[in-house]
Structure formats: structure tokens, C-alpha cells
Amino acid sequence: MDLKYFITLKTILQEGSFQKAASKLSYTQSTVTSQIKSLEAELGVKLFEKIGRNMVLTQAGKDVLPQIDVVVESVNKIKNYGKSNKELGGKLKIAIAESLLSYKMQDVLKEFKLMAPKVELTFTSVNCYILQNAIIYGDIDIGVYYDIGKHNSVTTDKLGAxxxxxxxxxxxxxxxxxxxxxxxxxxxxxxxxxxxxxxxxxxxxxxxxxxxxxxxxxxxxxxxxxxxxxxxxxxxxxxxxxxxxxxxxxxxxxxxxxxxxxxxITAQCVYHKNKWLSPAMKLFIKLVKSTLNKSE
Incomplete structure (x- = not known):
């Protein structure tokens, strides 16, 4: 089973379509389609179905995604093994509750960029419930938002109240x-x-x-x-x-x-329980904890 098929699948989910994934990976769209068909054949399940104009994960696709995440995260772990903060690269996707982003996170984001300048950090502000779903489905790496109840698929570090x-x-x-x-x-x-x-x-x-x-x-x-x-x-x-x-x-x-x-209300730092904590993620979580662990 070819690892690049897993990476293609993850890229489709991250980018939102086969076409955007092809552009991101410098493939043709037919190559992306072919890789997914090959992966479906090897797994013996259908991963995507067309609903309207969109290709969405089937239930079988959702069921096997956590195992695929483990494989991809393990490869990332090997690639980043032993790197210092200055050598850290890759991408880190963060989503933050609007009030926390506007009033509490600016120093964290600034410090992170100083300590890990090669990491491509992207962040957005969304509703807490949407944010939690984005973590569950692997759309983002870390969420910083308020406690809306525990979900079995995520790991939660409580911060300040x-x-x-x-x-x-x-x-x-x-x-x-x-x-x-x-x-x-x-x-x-x-x-x-x-x-x-x-x-x-x-x-x-x-x-x-x-x-x-x-x-x-x-x-x-x-x-x-x-x-x-x-x-x-x-x-x-x-x-x-x-x-x-x-x-x-x-x-x-x-x-x-x-x-x-x-x-x-209690703030929390959240990530998928199957996600490998890269050095970049560990650094970000450490900075968040040092800033938001004090209650008011």
C-alpha cells in the first residue's frame, strides 16, 4: 500500500476537493482520482461519494480515517525527529475562539513565530462547535476554545477560567x-x-x-x-x-x-487523540499553557 495514496487522501480533505488537492500536490486531477481508486481497491471500501457537486467521505472513509491519520502522523514524526525549534518546518493549522484570538493569543502567536520561524502557521477564528468538528475530522491541528463538553476523539488540556x-x-x-x-x-x-x-x-x-x-x-x-x-x-x-x-x-x-x-467559562487547548504531537505542536501548546493557565 503506497504511502502517497494516504497523503493524497489527507490533502483532498484539507483542501476540500480533488482539483485543489491535485494543484497542491502538483499532480493532474486524473492522477489524484487514480490514486484514490487504487486506495479504495486495496482497502476494499469506497472512500468518497458524490453528493451534489461535492465529493464527500463515505461512512467507511470516516471509519478508516483515524488509522490513516496514525500512519501519516508517524511519517511526520520520523521526518521531524531530533529537529530543534529553529529547524522546524512544515505547516501548523490553528483555530481559535474569536474573543481569545483578539484579546489573549497575540503574544502567543508572536512568540511562536520568533521561536519557530520556518513553520508555516495559519490560524482562523470560528465557532467553538465548528472548531471541535474541524479537529475531529483532521481539518486543523490544534484548537483553542471554550469548554463545550468532552468528545471521545479529542485530547483536552484545560486552561484558565x-x-x-x-x-x-x-x-x-x-x-x-x-x-x-x-x-x-x-x-x-x-x-x-x-x-x-x-x-x-x-x-x-x-x-x-x-x-x-x-x-x-x-x-x-x-x-x-x-x-x-x-x-x-x-x-x-x-x-x-x-x-x-x-x-x-x-x-x-x-x-x-x-x-x-x-x-x-473555561478555555482549553484541544487536538485529536490520534494525532502525533510534532515539535511544532508541542511548542505551541507550551506557549498557550504559559499564557492562558491563569484564571480571571
């Missing part, structure tokens, strides 16, 4: 600031990230338990935009405290009292 705060504009009417008394209908807007956001989920559960209803929700995709919208008295937001500490100190935002029992 960060407090949350419900904030509003100082111009918000006093009669709208009560989030303790149950059974209320408020002429007020919740401004937050997309629905599958851990802090929004916590707040909405609290509101449901208290039977406090707001009449509108605005979904935005940037913490900075959310903060400016709240400061402009367009609504309230429930955010990690570290994202609003400067505005609270300056009086641009005001914290509202709640009786939410646990006003903290």
Missing part, C-alpha cells in the same frame, strides 16, 4: 436594568455572537429559567462590533469580562447584576 459580564450602555434606562427579578418582558435587545456561542447559551438558559424575555436579538460576528453597539445603547451583551474591562474602567459600559450561578 474566565469570568463573564452582562454589560449595557450608561445611557440605558434604570427601569430596564433589572435582570434579577423573574417573570419580566423587556423592551430590550440582546446583542451577541451566533446562537452556538457558549456565553450566549449560558445567558439564554438563565433568562429562560428566570422567565425574563427580551423582544429582540441581534447576531454580530465581532466582539468589537458588539461592544460598540452596546455602548451606543442598542442593547445588552453577555461577554467575557476581559473583552470589556477597559470599557468598564472608562465608564463606556456598565455591568449589570445577575444571579447566574457560575459566571465563568
Amino acid at each position: 474566565f469570568s463573564l459580564a452582562l454589560v449595557c450602555s450608561p445611557d440605558l434606562n434604570m427601569d430596564k436594568r433589572d435582570f434579577i427579578t423573574p417573570n419580566q418582558n423587556k423592551d430590550l435587545t440582546l446583542i451577541g455572537l451566533e446562537k452556538q456561542s457558549i456565553n450566549r447559551e449560558i445567558f439564554e438558559k438563565y433568562m429562560k429559567d428566570k422567565n425574563i424575555n427580551l423582544n429582540n436579538i441581534i447576531e454580530l460576528y465581532s466582539i468589537e462590533t458588539i461592544k460598540k453597539s452596546v455602548a451606543g445603547n442598542l442593547g445588552v451583551a453577555y461577554l467575557p469580562r476581559f473583552t470589556v474591562k477597559d470599557e468598564l474602567k472608562k465608564g463606556a459600559l456598565v455591568e449589570l447584576e445577575t444571579s447566574i450561578p457560575n459566571k465563568k
